[in-house]
């Protein structure tokens with residue numbers, strides 16, 4: 001059995017004329033921002049892979065600047081605007097900065113044939129939400145999912161709008177609360193918003209009430225913010241237990257998802273093989289390299305002869 005692949009987390013100090021103090025501040029902010037990403041921040045020996053070859057990752061240094069093991073910063077250290085976020089200068093519904101996504105970026109968006117009419121899968125009957133790493137289909141489709149929401153770049157909106165491809169966003173309430181309007185614009189561009197907890201904790205092993213608060217609470221808040229209550233869920237770090245799936249079902253959501261490929265810094269990491277397969281679910285994040293990641297994901301789908309399709313259309 002192939003060990004699930006988690007995305008890389010590579011953090012380096014900025015070079016140049018930055019003072020040591022500024023550099024440390026940026027490092028801390030970076031740690032905080034990336035600590036929230038699925039699989040990208042687990043501090044303790046999470047396996048990451050390079051094309052299926054697992055590598056043990058060691059823990060980051062502990063101390064007053066370290067993030068906690070559950071991937072969250074200690075209380076009070078959450079920055080309102082993670083590094084790379086252009087929401088610092090962009091009001092929630094301000095137009096995108098002119099030229100934020102250059103013509104060169106937009107010209108690299110692959111073109112796809114239309115997605116075929118979706119053939120819905122069958123979900124198991126029972127008290128637990130389905131757990132899916134891919135959609136079991138032979139249709140020539142793949143599914144692009146984008147997690148968290150800490151980094152909010154105008155060019156991401158432009159790229160999603162220009163690509164005309166469906167994407168599913170698994171949003172964390174703490175990551176989006178400073179600018180929910182940003183994701184409304186993505187929604188207008190074809191994205192569908194689903195749940196990814198309130199605070200991005202590790203859920204596996206946590207008590208029922210804790211998981212209910214995180215899972216149901218996030219679906220409730222997203223429903224209130226966007227007018228559509230999520231029907232799908234992704235647990236932070238892709239980690240879950242039976243309680244997670246029972247609670248997901250209790251909270252009115254049908255399925256929870258892992259992934260087959262991850263994208264980071266413009267590189268697609270395959271859990272199995274070297275090609276996107278029909279039905280694969282691809283994971284990326286709202287990160288500073290959004291444009292490179294988005295284009296790499298679409299190119300991989302294109303190279304496999306597949307078309308992006310909407311995950312929700314395959315769930316009954």
Ligand SMILES: [Zn+2]
Pocket residue numbers: 036037038039147148196200236237
């Ligand atoms: Zn996440």
